[in-house]
Amino acid sequence: MFDGDYTIYGKHATYIKYLVNDAKAFKRYIDVYMVGATLGVLYDRRSEQSDSSDRARIYSDAFNTEHVKCNELFKVVILSDASKSWSAEERINMCFRYRDKMDEHAVPHISKGELDAMKEALVLFNSYVLGGIELLYDSFFSATIGINETVDYAYKSVFDQYTLIESRQEGMEMNQLLRPEY
Amino acid sequence: MLIKSITLNNFRQFKGKQTLEFSSDPNKNVTVLLGDNTFGKTTILQAFNWCLYGLADFPKDSNPDFLLNLEVANEQAGIQQKFEVCVELNLFHKDTEYIVMRKQPYVDRAYGNWNALNDQLTVSYKEEGITKQVRNGEERNIINSILPHSLSGYFFFDTERVSDISTRKDLSEAVRGLLGLAAVGNARKHLGSRTLKGTAIGQWNASLDSVGDDRAREAQETIIRETEKKEELEGEIVNSDKELVSLNAQKEKIAEILRDNQSTAELQRQKQELEKQLDTENQALESCNRLFLDFYNNAAIIYFMQPLMDQAEQCLVNANVDDCGIRDMTESSIRDIIKRGSCICGALIEVDEEGKAGNNAYMHILDELKYLPPTHIGTAIQNFKQLLESDRRNSSQFYPTIEQKYKEIQKYRDTIAYLEENIARIEESIFGKENMSSFEADMNRIKAEIKRMNDKKERCNRDIGACESAIESAQKVYDSLVSASVRNKRLIAYIAYAEKICSWIDDTYAEKEQEMRGRLQERVNDIFSRMYHGERRVQIDKQYHVTLFAQINGKEVVTGESEGLKRVKNFAFIAGLVDLAKEKATLGKTVVDSVSWENEAYPLVMDAPFSNADETHIKNISSVLPEVANQVIMFVMEKDWQYAESVMEVRVGKYCKLKKLSESCTEIEN
Numbered sequence: 001m002f003d004g005d006y007t008i009y010g011k012h013a014t015y016i017k018y019l020v021n022d023a024k025a026f027k028r029y030i031d032v033y034m035v036g037a038t039l040g041v042l043y044d045r046r047s048e049q050s051d052s053s054d055r056a057r058i059y060s061d062a063f064n065t066e067h068v069k070c071n072e073l074f075k076v077v078i079l080s081d082a083s084k085s086w087s088a089e090e091r092i093n094m095c096f097r098y099r100d101k102m103d104e105h106a107v108p109h110i111s112k113g114e115l116d117a118m119k120e121a122l123v124l125f126n127s128y129v130l131g132g133i134e135l136l137y138d139s140f141f142s143a144t145i146g147i148n149e150t151v152d153y154a155y156k157s158v159f160d161q162y163t164l165i166e167s168r169q170e171g172m173e174m175n176q177l178l179r180p181e182y
Numbered sequence: 183m184l185i186k187s188i189t190l191n192n193f194r195q196f197k198g199k200q201t202l203e204f205s206s207d208p209n210k211n212v213t214v215l216l217g218d219n220t221f222g223k224t225t226i227l228q229a230f231n232w233c234l235y236g237l238a239d240f241p242k243d244s245n246p247d248f249l250l251n252l253e254v255a256n257e258q259a260g261i262q263q264k265f266e267v268c269v270e271l272n273l274f275h276k277d278t279e280y281i282v283m284r285k286q287p288y289v290d291r292a293y294g295n296w297n298a299l300n301d302q303l304t305v306s307y308k309e310e311g312i313t314k315q316v317r318n319g320e321e322r323n324i325i326n327s328i329l330p331h332s333l334s335g336y337f338f339f340d341t342e343r344v345s346d347i348s349t350r351k352d353l354s355e356a357v358r359g360l361l362g363l364a365a366v367g368n369a370r371k372h373l374g375s376r377t378l379k380g381t382a383i384g385q386w387n388a389s390l391d392s393v394g395d396d397r398a399r400e401a402q403e404t405i406i407r408e409t410e411k412k413e414e415l416e417g418e419i420v421n422s423d424k425e426l427v428s429l430n431a432q433k434e435k436i437a438e439i440l441r442d443n444q445s446t447a448e449l450q451r452q453k454q455e456l457e458k459q460l461d462t463e464n465q466a467l468e469s470c471n472r473l474f475l476d477f478y479n480n481a482a483i484i485y486f487m488q489p490l491m492d493q494a495e496q497c498l499v500n501a502n503v504d505d506c507g508i509r510d511m512t513e514s515s516i517r518d519i520i521k522r523g524s525c526i527c528g529a530l531i532e533v534d535e536e537g538k539a540g541n542n543a544y545m546h547i548l549d550e551l552k553y554l555p556p557t558h559i560g561t562a563i564q565n566f567k568q569l570l571e572s573d574r575r576n577s578s579q580f581y582p583t584i585e586q587k588y589k590e591i592q593k594y595r596d597t598i599a600y601l602e603e604n605i606a607r608i609e610e611s612i613f614g615k616e617n618m619s620s621f622e623a624d625m626n627r628i629k630a631e632i633k634r635m636n637d638k639k640e641r642c643n644r645d646i647g648a649c650e651s652a653i654e655s656a657q658k659v660y661d662s663l664v665s666a667s668v669r670n671k672r673l674i675a676y677i678a679y680a681e682k683i684c685s686w687i688d689d690t691y692a693e694k695e696q697e698m699r700g701r702l703q704e705r706v707n708d709i710f711s712r713m714y715h716g717e718r719r720v721q722i723d724k725q726y727h728v729t730l731f732a733q734i735n736g737k738e739v740v741t742g743e744s745e746g747l748k749r750v751k752n753f754a755f756i757a758g759l760v761d762l763a764k765e766k767a768t769l770g771k772t773v774v775d776s777v778s779w780e781n782e783a784y785p786l787v788m789d790a791p792f793s794n795a796d797e798t799h800i801k802n803i804s805s806v807l808p809e810v811a812n813q814v815i816m817f818v819m820e821k822d823w824q825y826a827e828s829v830m831e832v833r834v835g836k837y838c839k840l841k842k843l844s845e846s847c848t849e850i851e852n
Contacts, residue, residue, distance in 0.1 A: 035483050042486060042490060069483070076493075080493030093559075162581050
């Protein structure tokens with residue numbers, strides 16, 4: 001898991017490029033990838049790859065560098081997902097027990113069910129990633145994007161997160177919150 | 183002129199005050215004073231001369247200058263004694279009675295050493311019974327108008343001393359004077375001619391400023407020229423002033439713009455300052471932005487994950503977690519150790535081919551697998567929880583930090599906005615005023631122009647000063663020349679008049695003189711023939727020298743003259759003169775342009791008239807003289823008088839006699 005290139009096609013490629021190259025909100029595609037996964041879960045937004053000539057590739061080097069973070073994120077995503085009807089045990093297995101690649105010498109032996117489950121989990125993860133990218137794109141999109149706007153949007157996203165965390169700690173409904181003006 | 187009386191006071195031998203009165207009866211017009219030699223006849227004659235003219239001609243051996251009576255001088259001698267000699271003459275002239283008095287004071291410096299002080303002449307006249315004195319200094323003029331000194335010798339006639347009238351120097355002047363021509367002659371002489379500088383015409387001519395008119399014209403031209411120039415210069419000054427006003431207005435306008443420009447420059451400087459600050463702020467902002475985004479990029483993910491972490495942990499609550507296993511030990515790590523064949527402790531790991539059995543070490547390490555994933559996940563979960571915990575700790579300061587950073591950015595943004603606003607305001611206020619160099623060039627040009635104008639004004643003023651002084655000096659010249667010209671005109675008129683008079687005199691005078699000389703000769707011949715018993719006739723030449731001619735064989739020849747004949751001749755001449763002088767004097771060619779004036783009849787005062795004359799001549803002379811002269815005063819010796827008495831007796835109005843008391847004292851017996 002997270003040891004090969006990952007290519008994003010279609011609008012999400014466009015989005016990820018916009019976020020890195022135009023808005024400069026993130027330095028690398030992998031940053032967008034990781035934040036996207038987080039936000040996707042947080043706001044329960046998933047998306048599928050769309051067919052388009054545009055594409056953006058996250059190279060394996062990046063995954064190697066962010067290996068620990070990605071694995072941690074994967075576990076957080078699977079454990080906190082509410083979309084699947086998986087049991088807690090199933091999710092824990094996906095996070096800590098199941099292996100995602102066939103290894104002849106693995107002890108105990110790797111079952112096919114184990115592999116399938118992991119594959120499904122990864123699809124879920126990536127769907128959250130794509131959903132998160134959409135959210136990020138919505139957050140950062142502007143016809144005239146500049147560093148100031150990017151900063152503002154970044155701060156807004158942080159402030160939203162702050163508000164979200166506060167509301168959860170206070171036990172308040174998100175909808176009841178008044179959004180402050182920036 | 184008639185002589186009424188003469189009073190002598192201590193004059194020579196006439197001691198004390200003695201008066202001699204003369205007859206002024208027209209019919210008995212002869213006064214005879216009898217006296218022998220040295221009795222004082224000549225002294226009386228000289229008393230006339232002294233009284234009138236201050237001159238007395240006494241013989242050189244008789245102390246001629248000392249007039250004081252010697253006896254008086256002796257009697258009155260004493261230091262600082264003063265005594266006066268005085269002669270007073272009473273006469274009628276032109277119906278006015280004149281009193282001429284001359285005093286000669288003497289002072290005795292030492293005993294008997296009398297010094298003469300200045301004599302004093304007083305002339306007074308009677309007007310309506312009141313005696314008036316003529317003005318001081320006028321006495322001489324009055325006397326000369328009564329009887330000119332030059333003629334006195336003919337009327338106070340010392341026969342003995344002036345033996346021959348014809349041997350005298352040129353008598354023409356005297357005769358002309360006597361005949362009333364002297365005034366005209368003097369006038370002619372006074373007028374003179376242009377070449378004679380001392381005469382009136384000569385003086386006037388010399389005073390004529392012949393070049394004055396040219397110079398006046400020149401001066402006038404200068405005045406006109408300089409005045410025009412001055413007006414032109416004044417016009418230039420007025421124009422310059424106008425231009426200066428306009429230039430100063432322009433200067434003020436540009437100066438204002440330049441002053442504004444100074445504030446613009448100040449604003450530009452401020453703007454630059456602000457722009458520099460802005461630049462700094464922008465850089466700082468950029469740097470802040472970058473830091474912010476870096477921070478966001480690195481740390482936001484954990485912050486975003488926070489709520490998920492809680493959810494994930496919730497999910498892990500029921501999981502069986504025991505931490506017997508070695509942390510981070512994985513199944514593959516164990517398998518790698520087995521594959522290597524030696525434990526980390528150094529124990530050999532031996533395993534059979536199937537991998538089901540092995541030595542003790544193998545079994546130990548295989549046992550470890552039970553506590554490792556996938557067999558055992560407790561450690562993994564534990565690890566995960568610790569990781570989350572660590573992340574949570576790490577991100578606890580994320581929000582305050584990023585908020586702080588954002589505030590910082592906002593601060594920068596505010597500062598930048600403020601700076602930009604200021605810059606914009608400055609830009610707005612200095613909009614369109616950026617190019618001041620053309621104004622500065624204009625300013626310099628105007629300043630130069632103003633300086634030029636002021637210089638020009640100054641130059642004009644200087645030139646006006648020069649013009650004014652030129653005008654002034656020319657005016658002075660002109661004024662002086664104009665007055666000179668007026669004088670010239672006057673002088674030319676004078677000269678013209680004078681020359682006209684001169685030519686009139688010249689035309690008539692010579693003729694008149696000749697006529698007068700002819701008449702005089704005629705008259706003298708007439709008288710001479712009455713006096714002289716022979717056949718001779720008189721000729722008077724241009725110098726009024728009288729020559730006697732005798733008729734010999736039908737020819738007139740100059741003859742020798744005896745003393746007696748000379749005396750007769752002289753009397754005839756004088757009688758002729760006096761007779762002619764009585765007549766009205768006229769001058770002019772025709773009756774119309776003639777002028778005439780009354781001549782005064784003159785007395786004859788004669789000293790010893792009959793000496794050297796024989797009886798016949800004395801009788802003849804005696805009969806003629808009272809006829810021709812209006813008053814005859816004769817000082818004669820008794821021996822001569824006896825011949826004349828018989829003829830003249832009827833005409834004698836008064837007899838007097840001199841009585842000689844001593845050599846220094848004579849008395850007049852009236």
